[in-house]
């Protein structure tokens with residue numbers, strides 16, 4: 001299907017200071033959108049980035065039918081722009097949508113819309129190791145009606161924001177023993193807006209105690225470690241890298257699965273299995289817990305320097321040639337076309 005394109009009269013790019021960007025505050029010149037009505041996705045459009053107008057009764061405001069994705073594009077020294085495993089985000093937004101009873105957005109529309117938008121706004125993808133374009137596809141319910149049922153109208157959009165790699169500082173985490181992010185049979189595996197809304201309050205309480213992140217545990221007994229904030233979580237005990245299996249409660253992160261494949265290809269022993277809080281605490285006591293890190297698109301890998309469990313604090317050792325640093329370099333080199341891509345993860349915008 002052809003995309004209807006309306007270009008901006010004058011680019012905003014000259015007004016942007018790319019050296020002082022804060023994450024997610026500046027957006028590119030254009031946005032992609034498509035409305036779902038009468039049982040099907042209608043015209044595909046790219047037009048200047050601008051405010052939208054909605055009726056106050058639009059269902060997204062009342063019942064939270066909203067799902068999203070997060071992905072990135074990078075520019076190499078030859079001015080080529082690369083996406084990282086966009087097929088994974090395309091599939092996942094439809095998996096999320098299905099769980100919230102929203103219509104799937106066709107794969108061809110997603111890929112064509114994404115590629116065309118990135119081509120039109122390619123100036124906004126800056127070169128250099130710290131720069132990237134953060135890409136935010138999302139779907140919201142737009143029917144004007146406050147009855148508590150699924151909407152019959154939706155809007156799919158893609159907006160893009162230039163970002164710089166950020167150093168999050170020392171990240172210290174607390175293991176959850178009261179609040180939960182996700183439950184069996186729930187929506188934890190979906191990138192649903194409401195999952196984030198529900199995590200902000202516990203995260204604020206944790207921040208007041210000096211922790212930048214919560215490591216979520218299973219909702220039943222708080223016995224198993226599942227995710228770090230809005231990232232998947234990895235542990236290194238001696239020379240083994242551990243992460244929990246995906247489930248109803250755990251989001252199937254693209255970074256997570258890329259880390260598992262990359263680590264294995266480097267000869268690192270990786271175990272995907274349930275991880276008990278007790279096991280991690282015991283390993284930390286014995287000095288065998290060498291690393292802990294979060295994994296997600298925004299930072300790729302976010303090393304964790306210490307954790308607290310039931311009021312007791314633990315510091316992790318500083319290790320040389322950490323798995324976190326080896327894997328982060330390996331994956332970012334692939335993303336930025338600085339190394340061979342033996343996994344076939346990189347996709348060129350063309």
Ligand SMILES: *Cc1c(COP(=O)(O)O)cnc(C)c1O
Pocket residue numbers: 070191227229230231232251252253254255256295296297298
């Ligand atoms: C987005 C997200 C992740 C990370 O997924 P990536 O595909 O690696 O960016 C992990 N956990 C949660 C809860 C998320 O929302």
